[in-house]
Amino acid sequence: MSDRQEKMRQSAEKLLRDGEVGYVIGWGATRFCDRTTPVFIDSPEGAASLVWNEHAVNSLAKYLLDDKYPDKKIGLFARGCESRAVNRMIKDNQVKRESLYLIGVPCDGKSSDRCRLCRERNPLVYDVLLWEPEANAAPADRFERVRGVEAMSPDERYRYWGGVYDRCIRCYACRNACPVCSCRECYVDMGRTGFQGKQHSRSDNQIFGVTRAFHVGDRCIECGECERACPMGLPIMGQTQKMLKEINELSGEYECGLDADSDSFLGRFDLDDKDEFM
Amino acid sequence: MSLTEGFEPKIIAFCCNWCTYTGADLAGLNRMKYPENVHVARVPCSGRVNPQFILRAFQKGCDGVMVCGCHPGDCHYSTGNYFTRRRFMLMKRMLEYNGIDPGRFHARWISGSEAAKFRDTVAEVSERLRKLGPNTKYREALREGADAGKGGAGI
Structure with missing residues (x-):
């Protein structure tokens, strides 16, 4: 060492x-x-x-x-x-x-x-x-936690995430720690645009949580910095990983940051994308 | 009195200026009857619709949200609705994952000539929401007295 x-x-x-x-x-x-x-x-x-x-x-x-x-x-x-x-x-x-x-x-x-x-x-x-590469350890089941939430009923899921975000103190540490959160000005700081309510309530907190996940979810490199930085210890990767899980199911194997050439899922489109909005 | 008795759902439909909005217009010109629960919001392209509009609509008291645009391949801006398609396929799943009933969010392709499809879609969504009842999820806490009995605060 x-x-x-x-x-x-x-x-x-x-x-x-x-x-x-x-x-x-x-x-x-x-x-x-x-x-x-x-x-x-x-x-x-x-x-x-x-x-x-x-x-x-x-x-x-x-x-x-x-x-x-x-x-x-x-x-x-x-x-x-x-x-x-x-x-x-x-x-x-x-x-x-x-x-x-x-x-x-x-x-x-x-x-x-x-x-x-x-x-x-x-x-x-x-x-x-600086030194020889290390052998990769077997990671934990990638989407285990997401599957756990998916197994609940819709009302249980809502209560689960409601309970999580009730504890959120909106310090935005998850945003500050996230390496792919790179907007020059974050929408949560734009107090007068009306995108995000400032109130500390379940509703506003949940909307912050889902929006954050949607902003970074398709570029998430799964480093876990958001959860590490969270002072309340909230399982917020459960949201971004849901995005990744769905992308994996919709467009095949998907992982971010493995090279510097791959577009993010929401930054491109494919004419042959699945169409369920007919 | 149950919450659903006499309940009229409030729906917001984000309609693309070039297709769905024209389609809705045509429905009106043809004197088609469709439920008046729908509030049409005209957007330049369905790709303009930010997923946050949907969250915000639920928060502010909508019971259902629709996003409607041109059929794939028909976009006035060539590719806008391809991005919409990806975005809302994910958003729909995220909403369900967060406990929102899948019947509350709909995305549809409705062209400028498909007035009947617009009418049918609105009727279908409205009927489905009437069965689901008022949306209480993501709803901002209501001030005391305001809108009493019309939905209630979050669960």
């Missing part, structure tokens, strides 16, 4: 010393031994504060959206989840591949619950790979 951490520090230090990148995004220590925090290292000396352990759970890719036109390349430690996010962002015209330097760090499994669905530990896109 510390060997890998050392490699990461050395690689970041070299990149910064050579002026290859403007800064490196990685993980740093906090005062708690079971937490890490994303850090932005902009000097070679700072590289010593990088940390790699099983608590490095944050997905770093989201921060790329805060600096879309960097003067120099951005160095980013990329695991499977970061690389899928980067692929998605490139396709969505959010970042340019040329402005990134991806330091591939195959993931050895983290302590977060969000990793239970992980299907890709190794970065799919990188400029350098």
Whole structure:
């Protein structure tokens, strides 16, 4: 473990010393031994504060959206989840591949619950790979939770999601953490358009939940950052995954972020799509 | 008094300007009789309809929502309704997944000459909603006294 951490520090230090990148995004220590925090290292000396352990759970890719036109390349430690996010962002015209330097760090499994669905530990896109790829662990059943909700009656489903969203505090952490939530201005912040009621009520909360899922559902890379960020621990991936499950059933095998060329499901159409609205 | 007694469903129909709206117009010109529960909202293309319009309609008290556009291949803007098709196939499933009865949301292709189809669709949807009763899901909590007995607040 510390060997890998050392490699990461050395690689970041070299990149910064050579002026290859403007800064490196990685993980740093906090005062708690079971937490890490994303850090932005902009000097070679700072590289010593990088940390790699099983608590490095944050997905770093989201921060790329805060600096879309960097003067120099951005160095980013990329695991499977970061690389899928980067692929998605490139396709969505959010970042340019040329402005990134991806330091591939195959993931050895983290302590977060969000990793239970992980299907890709190794970065799919990188400029350098710091160590040998890891074997992918068998992920949990991808749509198990969705099937659980589907098995309920319509009224039970409504009560289930109503109960979930009754606890939502509308902090929008799910939106802030999501690597594919990339609008410059989010519709929930447009207070006067009338799209989204601001009231903290079951109705407004549920509508926020469904709309959020619909906005990102067809581009969701299933990294689980939304659930990790949710301070109320709500099972909100149950919504985005429903979208993915339906897309899988409608148009065949569908997974996002595996490459930077695939259109999102709702961003294209097919003349031969199923037609049930005749 | 039961909730469904004397209940008239409120339906909003998002109609594409080029096909369904013209079709509805033709139904009127031909003096066709269709249920007056339907409120037609004209949109430039069925692709204009944001899934949020549907959620918002339920929230504000509609019992059913229709999205109607040109048949695939006939879109005035060439491809608008292909996007509609994908979008609402998913939206329909999401609504059902969230507990909305499938009878409350309908998408249909109705061309400018299909006045009878417009009439029949509205009649069918209206009849179905009359059986389903008032929509209480996603409904904003009503102020006390307002609309009393006409539907009630959420479950």
